[in-house]
Amino acid sequence: MSESLLMKGNEALAEAAIRAGCRFYFGYPITPQNEISEYMARRLGEHGGVFVQAESEVSSINMVYGAAGAGGRVLISSSSPGISLMQEAISYIAGAELPCVIVNMSRGGPGLGGIQPSQSDYFQATKGGGHGDYRMIVLAPATIQEGCDLMATAFELADKYRNPVMVLGDGMIGQMMEPVVFPEVLDATELPPKPWATTGAKGRKRNIISSIYLDPEELDAHNWRLEEKYRKIRESEVRYEVLHGDDAEWFFVAYGTVARICTAVIQRLRKEGVKAGLIRPISLWPFPDEAFEKVADRAKGFLTVEMSTGQMVEDVRLAVNGRKPVYFYGRTGGAVPTPRSVERRLRDMMDGKVPSQTDYFDRVGGAK
């Protein structure tokens, strides 16, 4: 039979992590990402790995700090409120320059919110959810297969830049099933050595993992050295996909689940002769400004669609830089934009109208 498997996003990301050499997983249960933990609990031991369900999110992310400092390929997963609890340690991990991969299968917020899919953690993920001047690479898959591929990329980038990398999905990406094909299990002994890791100092100078710099001059130097690393990441690690970039006039901008919805709408619009296209950021940080450079002259307008009240749209406005109109349409809290409502916004835009930014104000009246 074929090598394809039919997998839920959560299961698939877990398997992809194992195949990418991940041998340490720490977590604490939260819907809608529990299949990651369940899968790891069953499978990681078969590969000689370590699975720990900690007593809280705060504990689990600090276990990540420890295992990453000791040189492991480490995965942690949670969903929005759980990721919020981890922010302090993520800042420490970035400050101490440790590699790890964090999966956020986000759900509706703020607060306890709900358990249905959402994209309202964009700010938290891309603008520094914790304290201090740090950046985190954020990768957003739109299919289960892409999630698997990006999981391998995430571990590579984490090690390469010694930086936390987030794979940002939403509950829909985590819960839906699609066919996937996996690469062979990576031979973890062939990974590049980590001479900085705390692996036992016998016969060499000891390594210290820390994010403490009490001397302002030292901390200033540390921050600018980090910033130089982030500049290199901005230069080299931008990822995106453009649909119909060669002739589109009206562009949707969307990532993850919503990009799938926009793609379905584009197929329908194209049959009716509408030149619609899509810019789909895959790396949310670094944000793919260059995708907009390529099309801004020809484009008549951009419609950003998100499962939030408008977060990524701020980066879209910066990238478009006033050259063309940028509009927004969003649903939140687990309400998912329907293809019909997305199409209506684009048609409004084509008619020279300002599309209403959500169905809520359509119903109750109020701000555009």
Next chain:
Amino acid sequence: MSQVTVFYGLYGSGKSEVSINYALCLAREGRAVTIVDLDAVTPYFRVRDVRERLLEEGVRVVAPKESVRHADLPVLPEGIRRILMHGEGDIVVDVGGDPTGARVLGGLKDALRPGARGLFVVNANRPFSRTLDEAEEAVRRVTTSAGLPPQGLVSNTHMGELTQIEHISYGLEFAEALGRRLGLPVVMVGVPAWLKSQEEELAGALHGAEPLYLERYLLKPWEIPE
């Protein structure tokens, strides 16, 4: 004769779609049908999410009440014992996945009418049921947790929208081999409705087994028709 049919299996084996399609199939034959959403472990893609569609076709839906539909708690439908014991007509029960989900049924087994049949749904393209050894262990763990010995298997091997006849025939062979190990018949074969047109190939793949043609009801947001 009215019948209680319980579908159980691993996560993602297709229990909910099989339950929905089977219930609609019975309803279209003019039978009185109740579908029971007993899934207390899955947050998305559940029977309760297509309640309206089922009601339209005359299927009675027993599910946790609307106010707790999205609660992150294992909520059971009101009056579940009474319905299982005394409900009129055919009853189709969709149980949550894995031994964890099946445990809910375990707590209700004294309410099941004598003659209730447990059917184990298996998709050989899913993790933890790709080999006969794994699948056999899955049947034992799930049905033990449910407290209801299985009376048959439902072959539901597919590959989503990439499903071909070969998946159906491979899945049926797999389920038959599993059935021989466990002494169970394969009572139904899930077949995506769009494969119906390939009559000859399908007849060859089924070699006499009973197909349950499956329309998809639990759709992803971009698949929802206008």
